Amino acid sequence: MDSNKPMAETGPPVLDEEPIQKSGLEKVEEGSPKAPVEIKLSSEAPPKKQRRAKLKAKDSSDKAATQLLTESQITALENAFKAGDVEDRGVVDAGQVQFIVQQVLGDVLTVSEVRTLVQKGEAVGAATGVINLQEFKDLLIDLLHTTTTRWGALQTSLDGYVGFDTVLEQQRKKFLKKGFEFNLMVVGESGLGKSTLVNTLFKSKVSRTSCTNEPPQKIPKTVEINTVTHVIEEKNVRLRLSITDTPGFGDQVNNENCWLPIYDQINKQFDKYLTEERSVVRRKQIPDSRIHCCLYFIAPTGHGLKALDISCMKKLHDVVNIIPVIAKADTMTIEERDAFKDRIREDIAEAEIKVYPSSLLPEDEDVLQANAPIRKHLPLAVVGSDRALTINNKSILGRQTKWGFVEVENPNHCEFSFLRDMLLRTHMQDLKDTTHEEHYENYRRQKLSEEVGENNGAGA
Numbered sequence: 001m002d003s004n005k006p007m008a009e010t011g012p013p014v015l016d017e018e019p020i021q022k023s024g025l026e027k028v029e030e031g032s033p034k035a036p037v038e039i040k041l042s043s044e045a046p047p048k049k050q051r052r053a054k055l056k057a058k059d060s061s062d063k064a065a066t067q068l069l070t071e072s073q074i075t076a077l078e079n080a081f082k083a084g085d086v087e088d089r090g091v092v093d094a095g096q097v098q099f100i101v102q103q104v105l106g107d108v109l110t111v112s113e114v115r116t117l118v119q120k121g122e123a124v125g126a127a128t129g130v131i132n133l134q135e136f137k138d139l140l141i142d143l144l145h146t147t148t149t150r151w152g153a154l155q156t157s158l159d160g161y162v163g164f165d166t167v168l169e170q171q172r173k174k175f176l177k178k179g180f181e182f183n184l185m186v187v188g189e190s191g192l193g194k195s196t197l198v199n200t201l202f203k204s205k206v207s208r209t210s211c212t213n214e215p216p217q218k219i220p221k222t223v224e225i226n227t228v229t230h231v232i233e234e235k236n237v238r239l240r241l242s243i244t245d246t247p248g249f250g251d252q253v254n255n256e257n258c259w260l261p262i263y264d265q266i267n268k269q270f271d272k273y274l275t276e277e278r279s280v281v282r283r284k285q286i287p288d289s290r291i292h293c294c295l296y297f298i299a300p301t302g303h304g305l306k307a308l309d310i311s312c313m314k315k316l317h318d319v320v321n322i323i324p325v326i327a328k329a330d331t332m333t334i335e336e337r338d339a340f341k342d343r344i345r346e347d348i349a350e351a352e353i354k355v356y357p358s359s360l361l362p363e364d365e366d367v368l369q370a371n372a373p374i375r376k377h378l379p380l381a382v383v384g385s386d387r388a389l390t391i392n393n394k395s396i397l398g399r400q401t402k403w404g405f406v407e408v409e410n411p412n413h414c415e416f417s418f419l420r421d422m423l424l425r426t427h428m429q430d431l432k433d434t435t436h437e438e439h440y441e442n443y444r445r446q447k448l449s450e451e452v453g454e455n456n457g458a459g460a
Contacts, residue, residue, distance in 0.1 A: 081133045091130035097121035100136070179231075179238035181288045182428060183269075185320070186243070187262060187312070188297025189250040192327035197295075197384035198243055200397065200408060201420055205386070206230050208245050220248040223261040244291065250308055259312040266291050266319045270443040290440060292431045293356070293423065294320045297327045298379060302336055304343035305351075313353045319439050321356035321431050323422075324348070329381035329414050330399060330406045337381050344379050355379075356431070367430075374422055383414040 080100045084092035092100070101117050120139050124131050186194040195207035208228045227244045244265070249258050269290045276286045296313060298305065313322055324344065329337055348355060355378060357371045385408050388395045397408040407413045409420075423431075 077136075078133060081136070089130070091132045094122050094124070094129055094131050097131060097136070176236060176238075178285060179240060181240045181242075182432070183242040183244065183289060183292050184423075185246070185262075185266075185291045185294045186297065187246050187249055187294055187316075188327065189299060190247070192297040192299060193384050194245065194295075194297055194327075196386055197325075197327070197382060197416075199386040200384040200416065201423065202232065202241065203386075204230075204232065206232075206241060206243055208243065210386075222252075223248040223258050225261055225265045242289065255308050258308070259315045262312075263315055263319065266316070267443060270319075270440055271447070273440065274444055274447060288432075290435055291320050292428075292435045294322050296322050296324045298324055298344065300326055300328050300331050300340070302332065302340050304340075305347040310347065310351045310353070313348075313355075314351060317354040318442065321434055321439070322354070323356050323419070324379035325419065326379050326381040328383065330383045330401070332381075341379060341381065348379075356434070357427070358434075370426060374418065374427075377415050377418050380415040380419045382416045382419055383408050384416070 077100070081092055084096045084100065097118055101121070117139060120142075121131055121136060124135055124139065184198070186198060188194055195209045198207045199205055199210055206228070208226050224247050225244065226247065227242055229240065229242045232239050232241055246262055249255075249262070252258065273286060273288065273290055276282055294316060296309070296316075298309060313324070316322060326337070326340065326344070332340065357374060359375070383399060383406055385397050385399045385406075387399075388397055389400060389405070390396075391398075391405060396405075398410075398413075399406045399408070408416050411417050
């Protein structure tokens with residue numbers, strides 16, 4: 001626990017006016033020699049002094065908690081315990097620790113801190129199955145004193161300017177020099193406009209079919225994996241962009257295992273990164289070819305997800321961030337589109353498919369606010385067009401039809417702008433972080449565990 005927390009006062013044995021109790025004595029018959037009397041004095045302080053020490057320790061703990069938590073956080077913490085204490089016992093079940101942590105403190109603790117606190121809280125309550133408010137506060141103080149946190153309340157005031165605020169500028173220069181990497185995969189049946197949408201996202205011919213001089217080919221008999229890499233620059237920011245296409249997906253008579261080459265390709269990139277990471281002599285900057293995002297294209301049938309869509313997304317959702325998009329949304333009316341989206345949401349929920357951004361991971365208030373509108377619009381109904389048309393002397397990306405003009409970047413016409421903003425302007429780094437911290441970490445843990453098991457089996 002906290003090294004600054006006062007310990008209970010102890011000292012030499014104190015005798016009260018009450019009769020001294022004898023222990024370890026046998027009953028002695030009259031006339032028998034008297035046995036020596038053994039008197040055991042307790043080394044603990046009497047109850048009154050113990051209570052005084054406990055109150056002093058509690059006051060110190062409460063003071064430390066007040067320094068680390070705001071009044072509103074302390075109130076919320078106490079209210080959460082009261083709400084969980086349905087039997088008014090002054091304790092809550094240890095199983096509620098995770099709920100209390102995420103609901104009350106999840107917006108100010110990092111993910112690792114939340115996990116550590118939950119584990120410690122459950123360990124404390126393992127014997128009795130319950131934990132009280134003071135025990136929880138002590139755990140929190142211990143955690144914050146032994147880890148580096150991002151709480152402003154832990155800052156120490158400075159007497160003058162030091163200069164470490166320039167670290168952001170130092171990092172910016174370093175990152176600009178190294179550049180950034182982003183790897184995007186598109187999955188869907190032929191004819192859904194995957195290449196056109198990718199070109200529209202980056203306002204450049206970056207798709208494989210657009211940037212190569214290869215003649216149009218027939219639909220391959222098996223799923224192929226093709227990757228093309230570009231280096232693009234915008235306002236002195238260089239981005240190494242890799243686009244992975246999957247021609248042949250869903251275009252066969254038997255599509256039972258058409259997801260397998262995609263799954264193998266994603267794991268292949270994980271293994272490639274892990275091999276480089278474990279090398280004795282490795283490069284300072286490991287090239288990152290791991291797939292950061294998978295755009296899954298859904299045909300605008302109006303009837304919900306196909307069995308192929310459900311099986312494929314369920315196989316891939318544990319290894320890659322999946323963002324479902326409804327292709328060629330301009331083929332449906334607004335009412336048809338909304339009804340179709342509702343059916344897809346029901347299918348996703350029923351099949352328990354995890355799409356990005358996942359609601360299973362802890363989120364602070366800022367992340368929650370950023371993700372809420374995205375979840376509201378998923379799956380995103382998009383229209384792609386890499387042709388600019390002049391409307392009222394203004395150049396606009398869109399599609400001209402007999403009944404009007406569809407503006408790609410107009411949110412009233414489609415949800416392309418939501419997709420672009422999420423991928424490139426607000427969530428690109430989070431997509432990369434989630435890939436590294438969740439999907440790659442799961443692969444790494446499983447791979448190393450299998451190797452350890454094989455080595456143990458060989459040595460047995």
